[in-house]
Structures are given as C-alpha cells and as structure tokens.
Amino acid sequence: MSSAPIDTAVDATARARDFLGVTRLTNSALRGWLHGLPGVDHVGCDARAGDLGTRSIKNDAKLWAIDLAISMIDLTTLEGSDTAGKVRGLCAKALTPDASDLSTPRPAAVCVYGDMVPVAREALGTDSGVGIAAVATAFPSGRASMAVKLADTREAVAASANEIDMVIDRGAFLAGDYLTVFHQIADVKQACGPARLKVIMETGELVTYDNVRRASWLSMLAGGDFIKTSTGKVAPAATLPVTIVMLEAVRDWFALTGEMVGVKPAGGIRTSKEAIKFLVAVNEVAGEEWLDNKWFRFGASSLLNDLVLQRQRMKLGFYSGADYVTDDAPSLY
Template identity: 75%
Template sequence: MSTPTETDAESRARDILGVSRLTNPALSSWLQGLPGVDQVGCEARAASLGTRSVKTTSKEWAIDTAIGMIDLTTLEGADTPGRVSGLCTKALSPDPTDLSTPRPAAVCVYGDMVPVARQTLGDGSGVKVAAVATAFPSGRASLAVKLADTADAVSAGADEIDMVIDRGAFLSGDYRTVFEQIVEVKRVCGGARLKVILETGELVTYDNVRRASYLAMLAGGDFVKTSTGKVQPAATLPVTLVMLEAVRDWRELTGVQVGVKPAGGIRTSKDAITFLVTVNEIAGEDWLDPFWFRFGASSLLNDLLLQRQRMRTGAYSGADYVADDSPSLY
C-alpha cells in the first residue's frame, strides 16, 4: 500500500522490484542483476544488420518513414527567432516541389524558442514542438532549476520534453536520485511526453546503457534517448540496439511500450534505413512509427529529401536543392 507521500511511479517501481521500500540499495541490486550485454555479440549483430540490402519499393517506404520520424533540431547558443522560424517552415514544407513529402514528427529547440516554434507551426500541422530542458546538455543544476526549466517550456507550448539525466549521480551508483528526478520532471510535464536522454557516450559500457534505460522506464519516461548530440560518440547502432532490446523486454515485463530516440551523428539515408532495419529486427514492427521511434537530426532530412527526389525523378539534384541550415552536430 502506498504511503501518503509516495508517488504512483514509486509504488509501481516497488511492485516491479518486489520490495517494500524503494531504496538505493534495492534499485542498485535490481539494476546490477539485469543480464549483462555481450559486447562482441552486440557489435557483431549491429554490423550484420548494417549490411542488409533494401529493395526499391521498401526503400521508398523507408525514406518516407524516416522523414516522418525526424525531430528536426537546432540546439545552438547562436539560435535566433529567425533561424527557428525558418526550421519550422522547413518542417511544414520539407520539399516545396513535392507536396506529398511527409512532415517531420517534431521540431526540437531550446525552451526559450518554444513560443517561436509554436507560433510558426500553428495548430493542426501535425508537427510537435519538443524542447530540451533540465539544464541541457550537462544536467548540472538543482532539481528546482530543472523543474522550473521544464515548467517554462511546457507553459510555452511544448508538446514534448527532452530531459538529461544526472550522469554523475548514475555513474556513482546514486540511482535513487536519478529515479526521483525523472519522476519529478515527468510530473511537471503534465500532458507532454518525456524523452529521457542518457548521454550514452558518457556511460562508457553497454551494461550501463541497459541499466540507465531500465531506470528511465521504471521512473515513467515515455522515450529513452541516446544523446544530447554534444558528446561523442553519440547515436551508435550498437548502443541503439541495446536500448531497443531494453524497451522490447520492458514491454514483455510490464505491458508498457516505451519509445527510442537515437540522436546525434545520423546524417545519411543509408544510416537511417539501417536504424529502421534494426528497429524491425530487434524491437519489432510496433516501433516502426513516429510515436515510438524518432531520429534527433537536421542534416539527415536534407539527404533523405535528395534520395527521395532521385527515386521520384531518376536524377540527383544539385547540392543547393535543399537548404543546409542545420547545426554541425546534427
């Protein structure tokens, strides 16, 4: 039975762990008891999936699907209202010469740019506004600051929040702090979906990636996301494979489906299609939907548009066919 101050997330977590109190030792024991990741096997499986060939009809579907899964992103200190507005305009009409081109799933910006994105996208476009929060990208701030950061973005109109975990707390084994922060941010999100950024490049091992994924899901995250895009390596295929295994197994364990978002360094159509093949093979067809899988990217859209036009017209366009206004890290 829950205590008067216990959250629903904590009560659910106690039930899943089979403990009477959700202590740091209990979380540590459960997370450390997860099956280890075979590094050699994981990387070999990812390499094998990267060699799969995709035939023309399937490639057309994959390109359109990938476009519809993009969180079109600009996260630079030099972002201006004009730049964000331009990115949103591009999301509304990715290829003005072909109005059948799908729109990206969302535009992802800093919280102070949410009103600009909201105004430009308008209502009914189908393109969500995502905002990074919780002292992105470092996550080095008090919980009060992180919650205020999130609340500001939500009140400004963000449909989705991309938060960063406290990697220092996680790596020092303070899983309870990470859990509580995700729970509190999720509470402040209200109806906005929460993507939990693990910053896998700083977690070092695949075992840590698996544990962080489970911890994020245990705390109620709607998505697990690889990276901020500010740390290398970012969205590698083996890391994404581990996260896809985690969400697949989590649904089998709890009946709850959680999304996955690789972000940073995915720039080509070939890369995107390889990720989609991996989604299908590891998690399954249910995740081949923008509600459950996203790419954090901007330059990726340009390459997908060029490939799409080549398949439609039989010829590549020049380099100036699409505007290349994307940040270098994405």
C-alpha cells in the same frame, strides 16, 4: 498495447516498489536489481549491429523507408547562437520539407530550447501535425538544482511544448546513486503534465553497454515515455550497437509490463543509408510495432536534407544538387 502514463512521482515510486518486490525504494534495492540484469555481450552486440548494417532494401520498400524516416525526425537546432529567425526557418522547413513535392511527409517535431517554444508554436500553428519538443533540465549538462530543472520543464510545457527532452544526472548515475536519478526522472515526468518525456542518457558518457542497459531500465521504471541516446553535444552520440541495446530494453519492458516506450537515437545520423540501418534494427530487434513515429525518432538536422535528395532521386531518376535543399548549420545533429 498500453502506454499508460505515470501521473505522479508518488505513483512512480509505488510502482517501482511493486515492480522490484520491495517495501521501500532504496539505492540498495535499485542497485541490486539493475546490476542483476543480464550483461550485454559486447562482441555479440557489435557483430549483430554489423550484420544488420549490411541489410539492403530496394525500390518501393526503400521509398517507404525514406518516407517513414522523414516522418520520424525531430528536426533540431540546439545552438547557443539560435535566433528567432533560425527557428522560424527550421519550422518552415518542417512544414514544407520539399517545395518541389508537397507529398513529402513532414517530420514528427521540431526540437528547440525552451525559450524558443513560443516562436516555434507561432510558426507551426496548432494543426500542422508537427510537434514541438523542448530540451529542458539544464540541457546539455544537467548541472542544476531540481528547482531549476522543474521550472525549466514547466515553462516549456506552459509555452505549448508537446514533448520534453530531459537529461539525466550522469554524475549521479556513474556514482551508483540510482535513487537520485530515479526521483529526478519521476519528478520531471510529473512536471510534464500532458507532454511526453524523453529521457536523454548521454550514452557516450556511460561508457559501457551494461550501463546503457541499466540506464534504459531505470529511465523506464521512473516513467520515461522515450529513452534517448544523446544530447548531440558529446561524441560518440547515436551508434547502432547502443541503439540495439536500447531497443532490446524497450522490447523486454513491453514483454514484462505491456507498456510501450519509445527510442530516440540523436546525434551523428546524417544519411539515408544510416537511417535505414536503424529502421532495420528497429524491425528486427523491437518489432514492427515500433516502426511508427510515436515510438521511434531520429534527433537530427542534416539528415532531412539527404532523405529528401534520395527521395527525389527515386521519384525522378536522378540526383538533384545539394543546393535544391536548405542548408543547415554544422552540428553533431
């Protein structure tokens, strides 16, 4: 399976022209293609989410799912009040999620503001296996010039971020200016260099499932390595029906192109029970190939605590108190 990156914005535009079968990439061409995608059956999507949400797994399979979910977390702090000490504490938690059981998997990454990347890198080192994701492009609003957005991205990558979580211009998208959104994603992808790009669509502001599907395809066409639901600053954030729409998009993109694209629901997923519902959806909708932290992530902070507590219960046969795990500041994450 390929995850061939798009190296430059020029390559993204050329590929998009080939994909759409046009000689010139225009708003009209993108609009015609995006609005030609099959509509989402809203009632059917909600019903499928409800059905998948009732599935249960037990015993060894549940412990496997808990460990997998832990390994998929982007452990997150994105507050204006973040300090170097708070980020170091987050990194310490990522390195040792459960001091009483060192077999507990580590999360995939910590997710911080760009100016905190050097602090996180110093705390994590270079061989811990825990990556650093930096939010960029004037997160969470996305209201800034492209010069600022690109500088934001390059600075985070230069500071050793492995991944960049960018926000799309929702105003441009909702106004039908798909070409602007396309070029912004492609340009940020180019600025990422070796770092992987997660494209935050802020699905709570996109309103309809059809818009979520269109934004997903536009993000992939422009070169996103991941499509991500939310900043965690807008409600609703990650919901199971929206994630199903996104999982269908990456599945269908792979069928057409042979390229795998990841999915990251972020915001509001706090319990093991909720996380397992999402993993069931990944398996049933996209396929087991996506049951890997290279292709699926949870943007979360408090979720790790509940997963650790559930893991302890399954190992020890009883629940530990909440004071056996570190606390997190209140957040949509």
